[in-house]
Amino acid sequence: MRVNAYAAPAAGEPLAPTTIERRAVGPNDVLIKIQYAGICHSDIHTVRGDWGAQPFPVVPGHEIVGTVLEVGDQVTKHQVGTRVGVGCLVNSCGKCSSCVRGDEQYCLDGAVGTYAAEDRDGTFTHGGYSTHVVVDADFVVTVPDGLDPAAAAPLLCAGITTYSPLRHWDAGPGTKVAVVGLGGLGHMAVKLAHALGAEVTVLSQSLKKQEDGLKLGADHYFATSDPATFTELASSFDLIINTVSASVDVNAYLGLLALDGTLVNVGAPPKPMRVNAMSLIGARRSFAGSMIGGIAQTQEMLDFCAEHGIVSEIEVIAADQINEAYERVLASDVRYRFVIDVSTLD
Numbered sequence: 229m230r231v232n233a234y235a236a237p238a239a240g241e242p243l244a245p246t247t248i249e250r251r252a253v254g255p256n257d258v259l260i261k262i263q264y265a266g267i268c269h270s271d272i273h274t275v276r277g278d279w280g281a282q283p284f285p286v287v288p289g290h291e292i293v294g295t296v297l298e299v300g301d302q303v304t305k306h307q308v309g310t311r312v313g314v315g316c317l318v319n320s321c322g323k324c325s326s327c328v329r330g331d332e333q334y335c336l337d338g339a340v341g342t343y344a345a346e347d348r349d350g351t352f353t354h355g356g357y358s359t360h361v362v363v364d365a366d367f368v369v370t371v372p373d374g375l376d377p378a379a380a381a382p383l384l385c386a387g388i389t390t391y392s393p394l395r396h397w398d399a400g401p402g403t404k405v406a407v408v409g410l411g412g413l414g415h416m417a418v419k420l421a422h423a424l425g426a427e428v429t430v431l432s433q434s435l436k437k438q439e440d441g442l443k444l445g446a447d448h449y450f451a452t453s454d455p456a457t458f459t460e461l462a463s464s465f466d467l468i469i470n471t472v473s474a475s476v477d478v479n480a481y482l483g484l485l486a487l488d489g490t491l492v493n494v495g496a497p498p499k500p501m502r503v504n505a506m507s508l509i510g511a512r513r514s515f516a517g518s519m520i521g522g523i524a525q526t527q528e529m530l531d532f533c534a535e536h537g538i539v540s541e542i543e544v545i546a547a548d549q550i551n552e553a554y555e556r557v558l559a560s561d562v563r564y565r566f567v568i569d570v571s572t573l574d
């Protein structure tokens with residue numbers, strides 16, 4: 229099936245309209261008519277070549293919401309007409325210790341990304357900046373009816389990427405959580421940590437988005453451009469989620485952790501960051517990373533969001549505004565996620 233899409237033809241080149249082939253619906257597949265696709269900073273890192281060579285042309289998009297058009301004859305989990313989502317993963321081996329425990333994103337045989345990845349049948353995957361996608365039913369989640377479909381799209385990456393570490397490191401009543409960077413991931417981290425009951429502090433470059441941050445659920449808001457922030461908040465957090473897309477001074481943030489605290493990097497900057505052992509050993513601190521979340525946890529997160537009325541703050545754009553949106557994300561000019569109205573690709 230040939231469908232319309234927006235693709236980056238080569239590293240650093242603007243995205244342009246094209247058509248791509250989608251596979252025939254197999255016995256365990258779901259054909260989805262895509263309605264909305266969020267723009268994640270990872271899309272930009274990928275097409276700009278920040279993370280190395282890619283199998284161009286690349287059709288990005290791993291925050292996908294749509295409706296089921298067709299299901300394979302072995303599919304029982306999804307029905308035609310229901311609203312579904314696809315995040316960053318479309319396949320994994322299903323057998324390794326990570327897959328068996330529901331951490332498909334850490335598949336030891338290599339989880340298959342939603343785009344720019346070689347699938348287990350040898351073809352390359354294409355993401356959500358396109359009108360349709362065919363995905364194995366096991367990697368398709370249900371988007372609860374109560375969630376606005378456009379504003380729910382970013383939950384499929386920004387939502388789960390922040391929910392997963394908040395749960396893993398037990399954010400909740402009595403814990404102090406700081407979120408570094410108030411972009412797509414950051415604003416979801418604030419909403420989710422607040423809903424989980426934690427005391428939430430935003431650490432942003434300036435105070436420009438302070439009013440927003442407090443409305444999103446933060447209890448406190450500090451500017452990291454002010455050196456006093458780092459003395460005032462020294463040794464105070466149980467958990468810090470760093471969502472910044474560029475390298476930061478990790479040691480400065482480690483100094484803000486309390487005894488046994490953990491700094492989790494979800495931001496994926498292209499350049500290495502230096503960690504001073506002294507930043508860790510003085511208070512038994514940990515520096516960790518976390519990548520999206522498994523399929524079951526993604527469904528749990530969507531259900532949690534429906535229960536708590538949580539969606540992303542979005543600006544809906546037409547497909548021909550994607551390149552402009554990328555520039556605005558790079559300039560930190562987005563509140564707080566661009567979402568493509570995929571019907572503009574029909």
Ligand SMILES: NC(=O)c1ccc[n+]([C@@H]2O[C@H](COP(=O)([O-])OP(=O)(O)OC[C@H]3O[C@@H](n4cnc5c(N)ncnc54)[C@H](O)[C@@H]3O)[C@@H](O)[C@H]2O)c1
Nearest residue numbers: 269270409410411412413472473474494495496519520560
């Ligand atoms: N770990 C994962 O599974 C995972 C999943 C999705 C995204 N990511 C990564 O997370 C990062 C953030 O993604 P996003 O979509 O939220 O991006 P975004 O652009 O929406 O947000 C990034 C935030 O970082 C801030 N920022 C940028 N440069 C900065 C600097 N030098 N100092 C301080 N703050 C700075 C921006 O102002 C913005 O608020 C990206 O690197 C992305 O690739 C990781």
Ligand SMILES: [Zn+2]
Nearest residue numbers: 268270385386
């Ligand atoms: Zn993403």
